[in-house]
Each structure stands twice: as structure tokens, then as C-alpha cells.
Amino acid sequence: MRKWLLAGVVLAALAVVVVVAVRMLMPPPDDLDLARSKPSDGGTYVVSVEPEAEPVERGELHAWIVTVALPDGSAVADAELTVDGGMPQHGHGLPTAPASAGHIGDGRYRVEGVRFNMGGWWVLKFGISSPAGDDTAEFNLVL
Amino acid sequence: MIGMRPLPLLIVLLMALALQACSREDFSEDEKALIGQLRLSQLGPLKPDPSNAVADDPRAAAFGEALFFDTGFSVDGTVSCATCHLPERQFQDDRPLARGIGTTDRRTMPLAGASHGQWFFWDGRKDSLWAQALGPMEDAREHAGNRVAFAHRVERAYRDEYEAVFGPLPVLSGLPDEASPLGTAAQQEAWDRIGDDRKTEIDIVFSNLGKALAAFQRTIVHEETRFDRFAEAVIAGRRPEGDAEFNSLEVEGLKLFIGKANCIDCHNGPRFTDEFFHNTGVPAVAGLAGDRGRAQAVEQVLADPFNCMGPYSDAKEEECEELRFMVRDSPEMEGAFKTPSLRGAANRLPYMHAGQIATLEDVIDHYSAAPAAPGGQSELRGVIFTDRGRAALVALLKTLD
Numbered sequence: 344m345r346k347w348l349l350a351g352v353v354l355a356a357l358a359v360v361v362v363v364a365v366r367m368l369m370p371p372p373d374d375l376d377l378a379r380s381k382p383s384d385g386g387t388y389v390v391s392v393e394p395e396a397e398p399v400e401r402g403e404l405h406a407w408i409v410t411v412a413l414p415d416g417s418a419v420a421d422a423e424l425t426v427d428g429g430m431p432q433h434g435h436g437l438p439t440a441p442a443s444a445g446h447i448g449d450g451r452y453r454v455e456g457v458r459f460n461m462g463g464w465w466v467l468k469f470g471i472s473s474p475a476g477d478d479t480a481e482f483n484l485v486l
Numbered sequence: 487m488i489g490m491r492p493l494p495l496l497i498v499l500l501m502a503l504a505l506q507a508c509s510r511e512d513f514s515e516d517e518k519a520l521i522g523q524l525r526l527s528q529l530g531p532l533k534p535d536p537s538n539a540v541a542d543d544p545r546a547a548a549f550g551e552a553l554f555f556d557t558g559f560s561v562d563g564t565v566s567c568a569t570c571h572l573p574e575r576q577f578q579d580d581r582p583l584a585r586g587i588g589t590t591d592r593r594t595m596p597l598a599g600a601s602h603g604q605w606f607f608w609d610g611r612k613d614s615l616w617a618q619a620l621g622p623m624e625d626a627r628e629h630a631g632n633r634v635a636f637a638h639r640v641e642r643a644y645r646d647e648y649e650a651v652f653g654p655l656p657v658l659s660g661l662p663d664e665a666s667p668l669g670t671a672a673q674q675e676a677w678d679r680i681g682d683d684r685k686t687e688i689d690i691v692f693s694n695l696g697k698a699l700a701a702f703q704r705t706i707v708h709e710e711t712r713f714d715r716f717a718e719a720v721i722a723g724r725r726p727e728g729d730a731e732f733n734s735l736e737v738e739g740l741k742l743f744i745g746k747a748n749c750i751d752c753h754n755g756p757r758f759t760d761e762f763f764h765n766t767g768v769p770a771v772a773g774l775a776g777d778r779g780r781a782q783a784v785e786q787v788l789a790d791p792f793n794c795m796g797p798y799s800d801a802k803e804e805e806c807e808e809l810r811f812m813v814r815d816s817p818e819m820e821g822a823f824k825t826p827s828l829r830g831a832a833n834r835l836p837y838m839h840a841g842q843i844a845t846l847e848d849v850i851d852h853y854s855a856a857p858a859a860p861g862g863q864s865e866l867r868g869v870i871f872t873d874r875g876r877a878a879l880v881a882l883l884k885t886l887d
């Protein structure tokens with residue numbers, strides 16, 4: 344009887360080890376929103392993003408195209424963009440300071456100087472300012 | 487004793503399961519993807535360096551190789567690049583702190599594949615290999631030379647080699663024997679007395695020495711290791727054969743490296759480095775001033791006349807993307823140092839930017855303990871290793887020799 348109890352303790356301990364190990368691996372959350380087009384956080388804009396070239400390669404400096412529209416679909420040609428981001432699970436920011444190279448037509452903006460130096464869950468945060476208002480939009484990606 | 491009682495049986499079963507989990511056929515698809523990215527075969531060709539027009543010119547590389555081994559480019563004829571970057575020792579010197587004319591405050595870095603990175607020195611205070619090469623030549627603790635003396639030496643010993651690559655040397659007659667904006671007080675005074683046009687001519691010669699040295703260093707490459715042969719077999723779905731076969735300890739080390747131990751976060755890709763800067767809470771060196779690492783290098787690289795945007799660079803400003811998109815003000819860069827490649831690291835102790843940690847076992851204990859940083863914030867999240875786990879990681883690192 345005592346032996347079975349011991350076995351139970353061993354199994355429980357193993358279960359704890361497994362749980363701890365899984366937590367340390369920290370995969371991105373299952374329900375991560377990977378949408379590449381969404382309303383900005385305050386609803387002022389609809390923002391769409393895509394890397395200039397797919398697939399995005401770890402370690403490579405590259406550009407993204409960010410498209411800004413009003414909720415009625417009309418393009419926003421006079422926005423100022425700021426870029427920020429990082430890895431939420433690692434607690435660090437981007438390894439570069441990407442910047443918008445300005446409007447390239449149809450509400451599209453080229454954001455240059457993006458690099459992801461690790462695999463895992465990254466966030467890109469855009470600040471958008473135009474006469475329509477100041478707003479932000481966040482996008483997730485997993486590398 | 488006949489038969490097994492339930493508890494020993496259970497333990498045997500669990501051990502069998504644990505072993506099963508470590509057999510080489512048992513890498514998950516996610517694990518295979520991670521193992522695959524680490525293969526040397528995934529290291530692309532060197533990217534061109536637009537700031538160095540002769541980066542891939544074999545004549546420049548041959549000239550650079552001669553310079554690399556020439557002790558004539560030092561204050562007393564005793565120090566060359568190879569004094570600290572010993573070719574037979576992975577182009578490093580096995581010392582905690584590099585020793586030229588004096589002793590520096592950093593560990594000598596190995597050179598294989600270095601040109602795949604974007605920033606040079608442990609703190610990245612140079613943005614090209616050629617600009618990097620100029621630093622030690624005038625550092626009082628290393629070559630302790632000066633750029634005017636270097637120009638005279640080129641004229642005496644390397645005129646043909648120089649002119650074949652870079653065109654005619656400027657006229658040096660009338661210049662002092664020694665002068666540099668970074669030299670001794672007397673050398674700085676002598677430099678101040680030289681006219682601006684001639685200063686520029688000297689700086690062009692000086693920067694060209696860096697460009698030749700860089701061309702040579704671009705030819706120093708990583709060699710395939712047991713790890714690469716094992717990983718190629720895993721990715722191809724073949725059974726690793728001969729020395730490519732990993733024992734269970736090495737497999738366990740690999741699983742830890744790409745899994746629970748989080749090593750691959752920073753030590754990723756074929757060079758096992760993300761080529762970026764991290765604060766890992768490495769202790770300060772007694773007797774040395776606090777080292778802020780990347781945090782103090784940002785201003786230095788921006789102010790460097792030999793950076794990618796400077797007058798001695800061959801690049802157009804828009805080609806200087808690393809400098810243009812450099813992170814300038816980030817608290818994360820306080821006490822941060824460049825992630826070193828782990829290729830060959832097992833045979834390259836001591837470790838860290840000033841050789842603070844003596845052995846691989848101690849390094850793993852450091853990552854396990856995750857101490858607070860002497861300055862800034864350590865990124866480490868402590869991972870607890872068993873003795874076997876620690877031995878497994880060491881075994882894995884030895885497959886990269």
C-alpha cells in the first residue's frame with residue numbers, strides 16, 4: 344500500500360516537472376491574433392500590414408508595407424507613422440529602430456529597417472497620426 | 487528475487503520512457519526545424535560590404551594577410567594582429583584579457599565568420615570590419631602605432647601591393663615620422679600641424695589598410711563540425727553514421743539547447759548567434775571600470791569618422807542601413823554585449839567579454855543562477871539544470887568543435 348502511495352507521489356512530481364518544462368518552453372498563446380488587417384485600437388483607421396517579401400527571415404533586415412485607410416475604406420495619404428515592438432515573452436524590444444520612408448501611394452507606407460533576431464512571438468506596434476486623429480495598431484507574428 | 491515489485495517496475499518503465507524521449511529518431515517537427523536552422527550549410531554567402539570597395543578583391547585580401555602578420559605596424563615592432571588573433575587558435579589568444587603592448591579590458595574575439603555580423607567589437611562600436619581593424623592599430627594597449635608611421639611603412643615595404651589595389655600612394659615627404667589624432671601628446675601635436683588635405687590623404691591610406699585587413703578576414707570561415715554532420719542526417723531523415731552519430735548525452739544536450747534551456751533564443755542560426763547585444767548579468771572585472779557595453783558604444787559609432795556614412799566609406803548614405811536603423815536610446819543596451827558564436831567555443835575558454843568565466847560548466851551555472859547584472863538589467867531567466875543536464879549541454883557544445 345505504501346509503495347503505491349510512493350508511486351503516486353513520483354507520478355505527481357513528474358507531472359509537475361512536465362508542467363514546469365512546458366511553461367518554460369513558452370510557446371506563443373494558442374489564441375494569438377495573427378490578423379494582418381484590423382481596425383486601429385481606437386477605431387480611427389483600418390490598418391493592414393505585410394512584409395515586402397515573404398517569408399520573413401530571422402536575422403535579415405527588411406521592409407514592411409503598412410496600409411492606412413479610414414473605416415469607410417478611403418486611403419489615408421498624409422499619415423505620420425512610428426514603429427515599435429518586441430517580444431512579449433522575452434521582455435525585450437526590437438533590435439533595430441525601423442522608420443517609415445513615407446507615403447508611396449494608395450494609403451501605403453514603406454516601413455524600413457525591420458529585423459527579428461530571434462524565433463518566437465513578435466509584436467509590431469504602429470503609431471498613426473493624421474488629421475483624422477492619433478491612434479495605434481498592434482500586430483502579432485510568429486517566426 | 488523473482489519478478490519485480492510494482493515500484494521498481496514503475497521506475498524502470500519511467501526510465502525507459504525518458505530514454506525513448508531522447509532517442510534521435512524522436513525529434514518533433516518543431517525540433518527538426520530548429521536543428522535545421524543551425525546547420526553550417528544554412529549560412530549564406532557573405533553579403534557584400536558597400537562601404538568597402540575591395541572587400542572581395544583577392545589582391546586586397548593577400549595584402550591584408552601580409553598586414554595581419556606584420557609586427558612592423560606597431561610602436562616597437564613586436565605586435566601584429568596575429569599576436570592576439572592566433573591562426574592556430576581560432577584567431578584568438580585563450581586569455582581573459584587581450585595583451586598587446588599593454589593589457590586591454592576585453593577578451594580577444596575569434597574571427598571565423600565574423601563578417602556575417604553587423605557590429606564589431608563586443609560592444610559593436612564599429613559598423614564594419616575595416617573600421618574595426620583600425621582600432622587596435624592605434625590603441626596604446628594593442629599595437630600602439632600611429633597612422634602617419636603606418637603610411638611611411640606602407641611606402642617602404644608595400645608600395646606595389648598597396649598601389650595595385652588602391653592606386654598611387656600620396657606624397658609623404660615632409661610629413662613627421664609619427665602623428666595621429668589619437669596618439670601620444672607629441673603625436674597629436676604633430677597631427678595638428680599637418681594641413682587638412684594631407685590629413686585626409688593619410689586617413690585614406692589608414693582606412694585602406696583596414697579595408698585590406700577586412701578583405702583578408704572575410705576569407706576566414708567556419709569549418710563543418712560533427713554537429714553539422716549529425717544535423718544534416720536528421721534533416722535528411724538518414725541515420726547519422728560514423729562520427730556524425732550522437733550519443734544519448736549529446737542528443738539530450740541538443741534537446742535542452744533548442745528547448746527548455748532557451749539557449750537558441752540568442753544563439754540561433756548557423757553561427758549560433760543573433761549578432762545582437764544582450765545583458766546576461768556577467769560579473770564586472772575587479773580592477774576595471776564598470777563596462778557599459780553597447781550603451782556607451784552607440785555614441786562612439788555615430789561619431790566615428792570611419793563609419794559607413796563617413797568620408798572614407800565607399801557606401802552611399804542610404805546603403806548604411808545598420809547605422810540608419812540603429813537602436814540609439816534603449817535601457818536594454820546598458821551592460822549589453824554581443825552574443826558570441828558557439829562554433830568552436832568549447833575549445834576557447836575562458837568565456838564572456840572579459841574572460842570572467844573560466845569553464846563551460848561555470849558558464850552553464852551562470853545561466854542557471856542568473857545573477858543580477860552589475861549594471862543595467864539582466865535578460866536571463868534562470869533555468870535549473872540537473873548535473874546530467876549540465877553535462878549534456880557541455881557535450882553538445884563539444885560537437886561544435
Ligand SMILES: [Cu+2]
Nearest residue numbers: 430433461751
Ligand atoms: Cu527574444
